[in-house]
Amino acid sequence: MDLSPIWLTLKLAAITTLLLLIVGLPLAWWLSKGRSFFKTIIEAIITMPLVLPPSVLGFYLLLAFSPQHGLGKWLQDSFDVQFVFSFKGLVLASFIYSMPFMIGPIKSALQQLPASLAQASYTLGKTKWQTFKSLLIPNIKPSLLTAIILTFAHTLGEFGVVLMIGGNIPNVTRVASIAVYDSVERMDYAAANTYSLILFAITFIMVISVFVFNKYQAKSPLE
Amino acid sequence: MIDITIEKNLKVYQGKQILKINRQFLSGSITKIYGPSGAGKTTFLKIIAGLISPEKGKIVIDDITWLNTDAGINLSPQKRMPGFVFQDYALFPNMTVLQHLEYATGDKDWINRLLLLGKLDTLTDHKPTHLSGGQQQRLAILRALAIKPKLILMDEPFSALDPEMKAELIGGLKVVFKGLGATVLIVSHNPIELEGLVDGELYIAG
Incomplete structure (x- = not known):
């Protein structure tokens, strides 16, 4: 039984979550403070992956980073970097695709803190x-944890966007969700079942842990 | 000497209102600020602290210009460092009583003196959610004093205290204010609670 898709998926989810945490925290903080037309546009762009079919996002990423023309060609010629059909491409696609799951909970938690808290500091x-660092982050811990777990779990579940930009290359882009599809195509239901069960178990444990860690929060952990 | 001239547009229900104040305060004086709700008392304190910017104004504290809109000077709250007691206390939910004071100052002796003043010396490891309303309000006052400010801005600082505690605390605060040589502005709704403490009044009509 080839477990490499599972490891690849976990690696992708870990890297995506870490990158999104580093970028998402300051970005969510910036978005939480005041409103402007520019911020509204940025927020809309960040939220788009929630409603856009993953294949649409994947299609445009494929076009943008295709090494034959435009941005993709420039990246290939200048830095020898290729995003299409590579693990890097999966990270980029996951980063964009999971962004609302990291930014959303952090931003709304920061907005719910009274303004006088930061002012007092x-x-x-x-x-x-x-x-x-000392005041705002420690006071949004439950939402931060929710954001981290949802981002991780959501990356585990990606399919369309990953298939579009990454394809199905063993050990490179064949993540667990693709491996399930591929196994079914090959009528190997036993393998499909194993991958599915592992994915199911991991995501179930993660969602349960959000509820357990946030048990003192009266509201739903998905808010 | 504190010299304040400010003009700020306030958004009020059904329209606009202009908050206009031109006033000097003697160094070391304690002034009570009062007036109807929504007149701009809290806004006035926040403008002095640098937390809100007025359309026009000049604030000079002991010959140092904190704000001069004509000259483009507007010191940040971090540079002004007034002792500010917020009406909603603005306590930090993640910190204990002691951590609140340690966040503000490294002076252990001063912290101990403040804890005794506010009668919170037995509650040092309690977080705000485990304090009563009166204890929370006292902590907010102590935190503001922790930085040994020269200017203290207090927004309804005694509203949650019982009369006995209030009288005792005010007695202690008087000594502390004097020791710091601080100028104090206190917003209060209660016509009698500051009797014997203040030496001036400012009415904001709205």
């Missing part, structure tokens, strides 16, 4: 960064 002479 500023009057004590603390910088914005000190305030963010």
